[in-house]
Amino acid sequence: MAELSRREMLIGTAVGGGAITLMLAGPVVGFLLSPLFTKRRTETAVIGPIDSVPVNTPTPFIARLNEGDGWNIGPIPRVVYVVKYQQVVGPGQPPPTLLVFSNTCTHMQCDVHWDGTFVGAGDPVLNGRFICPCHGGLYLMNGTNIYGPPPSPLPQWVHEVFTGEDGKTYVRIQNDFTEKI
Amino acid sequence: MVEATKVKLRPLYQWLDDRMGISALMNSALHEAVPEQGGWAYTLGSATLILIALQIVTGIFLTMMYVPSFHESYQSLHYLQTNDLFGAWVRGMHLWGSYTLMLVIGLHMIRTFMTASYKRPRELNWVSGALLFFVVLGLAITGAMLPGDQAAYWTMTVVTNIPHYIPFIGDYIRWLWRGGKFIGPITFTRTYGIHIWLLPPMLLGLIGLHLYLLRRHGEFGAWVNYDTEGPDPDREIAARIAKVEPPYPSRDVDPKFAAPNRTVDFFPNQVFKDTLVSLLLVAVVFVMALLMGAPLDGPANPATLTYVPTPEWFYLPLDQLLVLGPQTWLIAFVVFVIPGITATLFILLPFIDRSPERNPLRRAHIIVPGLFVIFMMVTLSVLGINRLYNL
Numbered sequence: 099m100a101e102l103s104r105r106e107m108l109i110g111t112a113v114g115g116g117a118i119t120l121m122l123a124g125p126v127v128g129f130l131l132s133p134l135f136t137k138r139r140t141e142t143a144v145i146g147p148i149d150s151v152p153v154n155t156p157t158p159f160i161a162r163l164n165e166g167d168g169w170n171i172g173p174i175p176r177v178v179y180v181v182k183y184q185q186v187v188g189p190g191q192p193p194p195t196l197l198v199f200s201n202t203c204t205h206m207q208c209d210v211h212w213d214g215t216f217v218g219a220g221d222p223v224l225n226g227r228f229i230c231p232c233h234g235g236l237y238l239m240n241g242t243n244i245y246g247p248p249p250s251p252l253p254q255w256v257h258e259v260f261t262g263e264d265g266k267t268y269v270r271i272q273n274d275f276t277e278k279i
Numbered sequence: 280m281v282e283a284t285k286v287k288l289r290p291l292y293q294w295l296d297d298r299m300g301i302s303a304l305m306n307s308a309l310h311e312a313v314p315e316q317g318g319w320a321y322t323l324g325s326a327t328l329i330l331i332a333l334q335i336v337t338g339i340f341l342t343m344m345y346v347p348s349f350h351e352s353y354q355s356l357h358y359l360q361t362n363d364l365f366g367a368w369v370r371g372m373h374l375w376g377s378y379t380l381m382l383v384i385g386l387h388m389i390r391t392f393m394t395a396s397y398k399r400p401r402e403l404n405w406v407s408g409a410l411l412f413f414v415v416l417g418l419a420i421t422g423a424m425l426p427g428d429q430a431a432y433w434t435m436t437v438v439t440n441i442p443h444y445i446p447f448i449g450d451y452i453r454w455l456w457r458g459g460k461f462i463g464p465i466t467f468t469r470t471y472g473i474h475i476w477l478l479p480p481m482l483l484g485l486i487g488l489h490l491y492l493l494r495r496h497g498e499f500g501a502w503v504n505y506d507t508e509g510p511d512p513d514r515e516i517a518a519r520i521a522k523v524e525p526p527y528p529s530r531d532v533d534p535k536f537a538a539p540n541r542t543v544d545f546f547p548n549q550v551f552k553d554t555l556v557s558l559l560l561v562a563v564v565f566v567m568a569l570l571m572g573a574p575l576d577g578p579a580n581p582a583t584l585t586y587v588p589t590p591e592w593f594y595l596p597l598d599q600l601l602v603l604g605p606q607t608w609l610i611a612f613v614v615f616v617i618p619g620i621t622a623t624l625f626i627l628l629p630f631i632d633r634s635p636e637r638n639p640l641r642r643a644h645i646i647v648p649g650l651f652v653i654f655m656m657v658t659l660s661v662l663g664i665n666r667l668y669n670l
Binding site: 130131160165166168172174175176177207208209246250273 | 440
């Protein structure tokens with residue numbers, strides 16, 4: 099075997115060491131990043147009937163939704179707040195809008211809950227608050243973030259409304275929000 | 280008859296010592312000079328080490344029962360708490376060990392800060408210690424995320440959501456940590472991997488560096504260890520340096536602080552104090568684990584309308600900062616900028632406070648900002664307790 103020069107030896111060792119590092123790092127980093135390239139499963143769940151939900155009164159339903167990421171671990175309970183929101187109550191007004199909220203706070207994603215005891219100054223939308231127990235964020239019944247750290251309104255579930263075989267109204271929700279939070 | 284059965288240990292030890300060099304190793308490990316005065320204050324470092332060892336031992340045994348999964352994490356710990364004879368005790372020791380560790384690390388840092396032990400040539404002792412502190416914080420928060428009960432689930436939710444406020448790449452980091460959009464099976468395996476395999480080797484490596492640097496430069500002690508008594512300080516200091524034992528005199532330093540005025544041998548003097556303090560702390564952990572144990576709420580429920588999540592006490596200041604910083608850019612400000620600047624200044628402290636002065640009374644420009652940080656953390660904690668527990 100021919101004599102190696104100091105220069106050849108150092109270059110050879112550096113190239114070899116670099117190759118070893120790359121062969122380890124490539125698969126490992128790819129493995130680490132793989133959730134970014136893995137397609138989410140679309141999962142749905144049905145809640146309802148929602149016919150008896152009163153106007154301007156957020157009403158919680160529990161949807162049992164499968165996780166969309168990773169292996170299936172069975173349905174996970176999720177809260178769906180159904181709100182029939184009517185800005186001005188009275189005869190001759192447009193019909194209520196159906197809002198289908200998640201109870202996920204847009205600040206740190208804690209579970210908010212509806213507290214109807216606040217009374218607004220005559221305006222129905224000011225009655226009651228969604229309260230986040232973690233850092234004190236408050237939302238109105240139409241999802242507007244009005245106080246505390248939440249940076250954006252309460253998210254809605256991706257959903258479709260349909261009439262069941264019993265003639266009542268149901269909502270099918272999907273494991274995604276309409277807004278990015 | 281007794282003589283006949285007596286095992287001759289001395290030849291056996293001699294045989295081992297010839298092959299392994301045990302005596303030489305023990306001599307170099309146990310015999311070195313340490314400052315005579317203030318030895319009780321210098322026990323906090325070894326106490327930290329013993330408590331970390333306790334965490335590793337209890338943690339290893341907890342892996343023999345715990346399952347890192349969305350549902351089974353809770354089930355396995357519930358079984359450990361209720362059906363296993365000593366399970367609750369071991370888990371209690373892991374929790375109270377972490378609490379005690381957090382307190383002792385805090386005291387160790389305050390001691391080092393007050394006595395300016397981080398000054399030349401010990402800058403990297405401080406930097407490695409500061410990094411150790413952040414690794415321990417990482418271990419504490421990932422540990423709090425794992426039990427699979429309500430407290431852990433909401434800790435997991437909030438903590439994995441925080442990276443989302445990093446500009447540009449935040450959403451990807453949140454997605455990668457969770458392994459998806461919501462908390463799911465991959466969140467548990469990843470957090471567990473970080474808690475037991477990623478952070479502990481970093482911890483051990485930094486401990487190795489920290490101890491190596493301690494032995495290289497010697498224990499600094501405090502300003503009182505460098506006082507002179509006679510009318511001729513220069514001669515006194517020169518005599519001190521001439522007769523001091525290794526690892527002193529310290530290299531690259533003002534002669535006044537190169538060697539302590541009086542030293543004692545690490546063994547038995549300091550070892551005895553270290554052992555006594557560690558014994559006391561481990562006993563506290565042992566008893567608190569038995570009396571209080573570690574709490575386990577109901578199983579994680581992502582659809583709760585009543586549960587009020589509360590952070591671990593050592594994260595209360597940061598949690599309260601979250602409350603005080605409404606709106607998007609302020610969230611990034613309070614989550615990253617304020618703690619980030621504080622952490623950077625904290626790590627780089629030896630390169631900021633560079634004067635040879637060690638007496639805290641003559642370092643007001645450093646001590647006052649330090650006390651202000653401590654005061655802010657206490658104030659934020661009090662505000663947080665008031666908010667969460669309605670006192």
